[in-house]
Amino acid sequence: MKCALPLLLLTGLVWNSLLATGSDKQASGGKIRVLLTYGGHGFAQEPFFALFDALPDVVYTKAPLPEAADRLRPGLEKEFDVIVMYDMVRGISAEQQKSFVELLNIGIGVVSLHHNLAAHREWDEFRKIIGGKFILEDCLIDGKRYPKSAAIHGQTLNIHVADKEHPITRGLTDFQIEDEVYGPFYTSPEIHVLLTTDHPQNNPEVAWTHQYGKSRVFYFMLGHGPKAWSHPNYSLILARGIRWAAGRL
Ligand SMILES: [Zn+2]
Known part of the structure; x- marks a missing residue:
């Protein structure tokens, strides 16, 4: 009898916490909820969104920037598991930058793709968020x-799997892909490199993880x-990256 009340309380707490997260999860059918940013750089929209439509465990909401930049604030972590950033906007307001950092300090997954390395060119903190920066001005x-x-x-890039144990790259073998090269760009000494290339006009680092x-x-x-998007390893790495950023891999 002594433990009956605490057990009852505990059961109630567990049930309540399940209910609290259950309603959000139900809305997405247990799928990973992605806010997908874009804007500031042209791209082939139809095949790009088709790539996300084909990800089996992802539901996504489009967030054109800078128009939707006000969404990047505390509270977003209750609506979404991951922000996938494909924008290359020049900037968002100082207040929006502050709110975005506050959100990241609470915790939400971030997947940054391709030209997002050149986004927010005048906002120095952004390179600390994604761990790198495409340099637009010396x-x-x-x-x-x-x-x-x-x-x-x-x-044509030869891609080498630098970390064969990481959940995003586990089981992958080196591959070739036709794409754009970037270089030289800044990388933080704190990144953990997953993929590299030997292309002379590209940085060695092609994919990495980071904590902010x-x-x-x-x-x-x-x-x-x-x-690049139609390469079978592209959607595989993207899907795993989203899952890993959501803490589900
Ligand atoms: Zn490009």
């Missing part, structure tokens, strides 16, 4: 001078257009 970072990065289309505040961040440099 600049100093941590006392080191970085010249302008270049982007070249239609290149309480948020898991996955950056994936590939993905300029349909040629």
Whole structure:
């Protein structure tokens, strides 16, 4: 009898917490809820969104930036598991930047794709969020001078799996992909590199994980257009990256 009341309380607490998260999960059918940002750079919209339509365990909501930038604030973590960023907006307001950092300090998954490396060019904190920066104007970072990065289309990249144990890249073997190359760009010393390339005009780092505040961040440099998106490893890595950022891999 002594433990009956605490057990009852505990059962009630567990049930309540299940109910609290249950309603959100029910709405998405247990799928990972993604807020997908884009804007500030052209892209082939139909095949890009088709790529996300085909991800079996993802439901997504489009968030064009900078129009929808007010959504990136505390509270979003209750509506979405992961923000996938494919935007290359020049900037959002100082207040929106502050709210976004507050959200990341609470915790939400972040997957940053391709030209998102060049987004928020004047906001220094953004390179600390995603762990890298495409340099649009010569600049100093941590006392080191970085010249302008270049982007070249239609290149063949040999992709090497640098971490064969990580859940995002486990079981993958080295592969070739036709895509755009970027380089040289800034990478944080704190990133954990998953994929590399030996392409002379690209940084060695192609995909990495990073932590910012309480948020898991996955950056994936590939993905300029349909040629890259249609590579079987592209959707596989994207799907795993989303799952990992959501804490479900
Ligand atoms: Zn591109």
